Structure formats: C-alpha cells, structure tokens
Amino acid sequence: MSLLIEVDELAEKLGEPSLRLIDARFSLQDINLGNQQYRDGHIPGAVYADLEQDLSGTIAPGITGRHPLPDPVQFAKRLQFWGISETTQVVVYDDGSHAMAARCWWLLEWAGLSSVRVLHGGFKAWVDAGLPLTRKIAKCDPSDYAFTPCYQRTVTAGDVLMLSQQSAALLDARGLERYAGRSEPIDPVAGHIPGALCIPFTENMDVNNRFFSPDVLTERFRRFYSTADTGEYSRPVCYCGSGVTACHNILAMRLAGLPWPTLYPGSWSEWITDPARPVATGD
Known part of the structure; x- marks a missing residue:
C-alpha cells in the first residue's frame, strides 16, 4: 500500500x-x-x-x-x-x-x-x-x-553535534537562501548546521506539487545512506527550520522504499538557542 x-x-x-x-x-x-x-x-x-x-x-x-x-x-x-x-x-x-x-x-x-x-x-x-x-x-x-x-526515529541537538563531526549525512530541507544565510525571514540567526547539505523539500515534487516517482526519489536520496561491514545502514538525519518540512523529506524517502531516516525535531530554531553551537553560512 x-x-x-x-x-x-x-x-x-x-x-x-x-x-x-x-x-x-x-x-x-x-x-x-x-x-x-x-x-x-x-x-x-x-x-x-x-x-x-x-x-x-x-x-x-x-x-x-x-x-x-x-x-x-x-x-x-x-x-x-x-x-x-x-x-x-x-x-x-x-x-x-x-x-x-x-x-x-x-x-x-x-x-x-x-x-x-x-x-x-x-x-x-x-x-x-x-x-x-x-x-x-x-x-x-x-x-x-x-x-x-518511537524516539529511535529522533535525535537531539547533542546527537547532531556529534554526527556533524562524523560522516553521517545531515540534510537541511530549507531553501538555499536560508541554508546559505543570505535570507532568514523567521529565525533570529541565519545559516545552517556545519556539515549539513541543502536538500530542499520542494524538489521532491514536480511543478504541480505531485511527488516524483519512487525511482526518482530513490535516486535523489539513496546516496545519503551508507552500509557498514555489518550490513547495517547509516541513516541520514533530517532537519529544517522547526521540524516540519524535514518530515517532507522523510516522507519522500519512505515513498522511495528507503529505511527510516531520523528527525532532529528541534531543527535550526532550537540549534541557535545555544550560542556555543557552531553556525555555518555559504553554499
């Protein structure tokens, strides 16, 4: 189904x-x-x-x-x-x-x-x-x-800080302007979590806002999964401004038949509440 x-x-x-x-x-x-x-x-x-x-x-x-x-x-x-x-x-x-x-x-x-x-x-x-x-x-x-x-499908800011220093894929669902820090209409600090990749949720769909086929979505997201020698997946972590549009990317991955990624629910708006957490800008 x-x-x-x-x-x-x-x-x-x-x-x-x-x-x-x-x-x-x-x-x-x-x-x-x-x-x-x-x-x-x-x-x-x-x-x-x-x-x-x-x-x-x-x-x-x-x-x-x-x-x-x-x-x-x-x-x-x-x-x-x-x-x-x-x-x-x-x-x-x-x-x-x-x-x-x-x-x-x-x-x-x-x-x-x-x-x-x-x-x-x-x-x-x-x-x-x-x-x-x-x-x-x-x-x-x-x-x-x-x-x-099911908290196994979520990570905390501390987890993200650790993962951002490793090889796990961290996917930012916001548009490029917000990701790069050139525009920030909502949150008080602009930019993105260091190491994150800009994967806008809007690009999961065609011009009529219909999701692309599972094959297309698989090609879009499969590269962010890696398999260890044990056969276990290293799954991407999804975030956005506040944990909403990140779920769009998660839905797209599940439509592609890929394993559950994890969600950073607090996302950017939580990350920037602690000035000690690093911030990156640029493409």
Whole structure:
C-alpha cells in the first residue's frame, strides 16, 4: 500500500467506519488561516489538526525550537478525541504542498499507527476534481488509544553535534537562501548546521506539487545512506527550520522504499538557542 492516496480512491472510501480524515492546513504567515479554511469548507468527515495547538508541544524560550514535538500524553488524548485507534485508517491532507500533512503523518507514525496515508495533491486536488465539501464539524466517538513514542526515529541537538563531526549525512530541507544565510525571514540567526547539505523539500515534487516517482526519489536520496561491514545502514538525519518540512523529506524517502531516516525535531530554531553551537553560512 502506497503512503499516498489519490483523490478518486479516497472518494470511494468516504463513509467507511474505520476511516479518519485529518485536515492539517496551516500557514506560518497567518496562524489562524488553516482553521478558517477548514470552517469554510473541508472534505466530509475530516477533523482539523492545528500545527501549533495539536501537532506541536509547548515552546520553552531559549531551549526548544518553534515547533517541538507534542507531549505524548497530550497527543494521545488528541488522537483519542479524534477517534483514532490501532485499527483506524488515517488520511491526512493539507493545501497541496504536503508539508503540514507530512508533519502530521510523521507524528502518527511516531505514535505507532501503521495505516497512515497522505492525500496526494491535498485539498486542492480534491477541489479540482469537483468532489464534495462540507462545513459540518466532524464528531468522532472517542477511542482509548495509548502509545509509546518511537524516539529511535529522533535525535537531539547533542546527537547532531556529534554526527556533524562524523560522516553521517545531515540534510537541511530549507531553501538555499536560508541554508546559505543570505535570507532568514523567521529565525533570529541565519545559516545552517556545519556539515549539513541543502536538500530542499520542494524538489521532491514536480511543478504541480505531485511527488516524483519512487525511482526518482530513490535516486535523489539513496546516496545519503551508507552500509557498514555489518550490513547495517547509516541513516541520514533530517532537519529544517522547526521540524516540519524535514518530515517532507522523510516522507519522500519512505515513498522511495528507503529505511527510516531520523528527525532532529528541534531543527535550526532550537540549534541557535545555544550560542556555543557552531553556525555555518555559504553554499
């Protein structure tokens, strides 16, 4: 089963008891826009997941990044409220860039769910196909789902500092201008983690914001994996500004059939909270 689902397949599944839809539209420029868009019209049955309220934890100034991972207990309560359990089929969508959807997808996988897919093309593809919308707020029967987060898929700033001095690939999902330190519209310090490579998440897709084929994505990311004599993979570490668009690169690697890379959840916005951590600029 592909991690992506096309709009026609989702349309056939609407109304299935085991299906849950999550609308993850969000704008960093206008934090209220996604919720308003949801209320103006969404795919029938979808609940709304706010990046900052539902898909992130509490910011600790000077310690965490802008979108730290949610507290597992609180996130479990949110999944229960949405009626999600081990047997639920979850489909996540956003505006069509797949960035917010990828963050939600990653968190659900982190929470141990095994049937999570991303709507290919997102809300835009659904609308373009002329499929139905509703303003009705979805109500779900609560579940009792509990999970143990998979921290093996994450690394800390200390881990990254050590890895940056070794040979492990460190992939920055931001655009080249931010990576190089020539432009920084969000964070107070510009640049990147020393040793990181600029692998913009936008280059996982074509001009229509559709993911490239698994073969193309394999060719893009396979070089960042290395195999030791034991046969074990050295897996790349993904980061971005705050741990959101890095998940887009992770989704692309999984679409390519590559092993799970690790996520540095704090990403650049956490890295720069400690002035002792090194900063690099330039291409």
